Amino acid sequence: MTDEGINNILHLYLVVKVDVETLVDRMPNEIRVALATLGCKLNQAETELLAGQFTRAGLRLVSPDSAADIYILNTCSVTHIADRKSRHLLRLAHRLNPEALVVATGCYAQRAPKELAHIDGVSLVIGGDEKPRLPQVLEEKGHLHRMPATRQRLFARNGFKTRALIKVQDGCSNFCSYCIVPLVRGREKSLPADEIIAHIRTKIEAGYKEVVITGVKVGSYKHDGIDLKGLLERILAETDIKRLRLSSLQPQEIHPGLLKLWRDSRLCPHFHLSLQSGSDRVLKLMNRRYRAGEYQQVVALIRNMVPDVAITTDIIVGFPGESEAEFLESYELSQQMGFARIHVFPYSPRDGTEAAQFPDTLSPQIKRERTKRMLSLACQSTRNFNQKFSGKIMPVLWEKRSPSGVWSGLTPNYIKVYTESNKDLTNKLLPLKLVEIRDDGVWGEIPSSSGFCIHTGP
Ligand code: SF4
Structure with missing residues (x-):
């Protein structure tokens, strides 16, 4: 979506046609749209663009778990689990408000539109090509018509x-x-x-x-x-x-x-470099364009040139025909690499891909057991990486406060950090002394020299 495209949408004022009288009676000029995303950061970026379009067009963004007049789910189809979550969230949206317009878009909608259209309560399925202009598509299909805009808030105040x-x-x-x-x-x-x-x-x-x-x-x-x-x-x-x-x-x-x-x-100093497998034979079958040794060399180069760098990765476990020895190659290479985070994906075949034709001889039990071992390594790996920064003072961009009063944020090298403060830290860049390693991150203290009132955690 170009800026020009976004500006054009400023002139669109939308309302749900199917329910217009009820909505105007109940909440004039305030149509609630809930956007939810599954999958990668690109999908999230595209949802943010849609949120901008709807906001500028006069609709109010609401949380996806609240009552809305339009639910839009930007689906993912990268694994069968993502498919299942997509279907679940669409059904949930319909249950939250059976009168709402429920729209499925994104990769699943592009891959299998009929499958989604058959889900009870799904009103529309919009493929990836039309996703960038979804508000106009809704209007063209007769589901929306123009209405005066309302005053809107910044995305950050709408849960982004x-x-x-x-x-x-x-x-x-x-x-x-x-x-x-x-x-x-x-x-x-x-x-x-x-x-x-x-x-x-x-x-x-x-x-x-x-x-x-x-x-x-x-x-x-x-x-x-x-x-x-x-x-x-x-x-x-x-x-x-x-x-x-x-x-x-x-x-x-x-x-x-x-x-x-x-x-x-x-x-x-953060690089996400998907490894997927530590076995050259499996990497070749996956059609990845590198060998395990080349991956190691690149990681060494990065570590040499970028101090304090975090390297995060993805690993697929249980690729068709993966032997125990090949799984161990992935496990041992991941151990050596000292990853800051490992995202573990048990392999699931996707119709239409080359690998879906490969004979899959691994039992679900073996896949589950290897996934468990790799997940356990992932936890240990994150703790080991975080431990290296214990005692250091690092700049943190603070994101949000939990209901129990704990603030969370990220260091430049992607360490999840926590602290307590009675001040509003949202979107502030402040130093933090990293003190205590916790499950998925580090508890810290904001130095008093930063001018903030500090309450350190338990
Ligand atoms: S590089 Fe490979 S894994 Fe990544 S999007 Fe392309 S095909 Fe998929």
């Missing part, structure tokens, strides 16, 4: 995170054998750098301090001769964003020239 997700690219031409994404999102296409920079500036004006560069395959960014390195250079030179984070890269996309940019401390 303090990090703005900026879409720079879509699609993938890699065709990993297990992955449905190229089939539902199509080939790689990048957005113009000028448009991305303008988008980041609007986020800075709205108060955001951190942006996350997001896409299916960010490392393949290419537009008008500008690659990812060129794009990052321009963002750093042409905006005063305080923190810039990349969502995900592949080992073959990383080179010393790119890493030199991390001399600018605004670039967060």
Whole structure:
């Protein structure tokens, strides 16, 4: 969606046609739209764009678990679990308000629209191609008509995170054998750098301090001769964003020239590099474009050039034909890499992908047992990484306060941190002394020199 596209939508004033009289009687000028997202950061970035369109068009954003007049679910279809969650949330939306318009969009909607259309209560299924202009599509299909706009609030006050997700690219031409994404999102296409920079500036004006560069395959960014390195250079030179984070890269996309940019401390020392498997045979079957040794070399290069870096990863467990020895290669390599986080995905076949044709001889019990072992390593790995920073003072962007009064936020290198304070820390960048390792993060204290009243936790 271009800025021009967003501006056009400023002139659209929408209301749910199916329920217009009731709504106007009950809550004039205030149509409640609930947006929910499953899946990757790109999906989240696209939901934020939709939220902007609806907000500017005069609708009120409400939480997805509250009563709304329109529910929109941006689905994911990367695993069968994501499919199941998508169906569950659509049914839940219908139960929350049986009169509401329930709209399914996103990757599942693109992959299997009929499957979703048959779910009780689903009013509309909008494929990925039409997702960026969803409000207009609803209007064109006769489900909405114009009404006066109401005064609106910033996204951050409507439950959105303090990090703005900026879409720079879509699609993938890699065709990993297990992955449905190229089939539902199509080939790689990048957005113009000028448009991305303008988008980041609007986020800075709205108060955001951190942006996350997001896409299916960010490392393949290419537009008008500008690659990812060129794009990052321009963002750093042409905006005063305080923190810039990349969502995900592949080992073959990383080179010393790119890493030199991390001399600018605004670039967060955090790389998400999907490993998927530590076995060269399995990596080949997966159609990944690197071998385990090359992955290790890239990690060594990053660690050498980017101090205090966090490297996070994804591992697929139980790929068809994965032997115990090959699983152990993944396990041992993950152990050696000292990952800050490991996302573990038990393999599930996706119709239409190459791997769905591979004979799958592994029993569910073996897959479950390997998943459990890898998850246990993931927990230990995060604790080990966090432990290295115990006692250090690090800048934290504070995100939210739990009902019990505990604030949470992130360090530049993606350590989840917690503290207690009676002040509003939302979206503030403040130092924290990391004190005590907890399950998934670190408890800390804001130094009194920061001027904040501190209450340290138990
Ligand atoms: S690189 Fe592979 S896993 Fe990632 S989106 Fe493309 S095909 Fe899927």
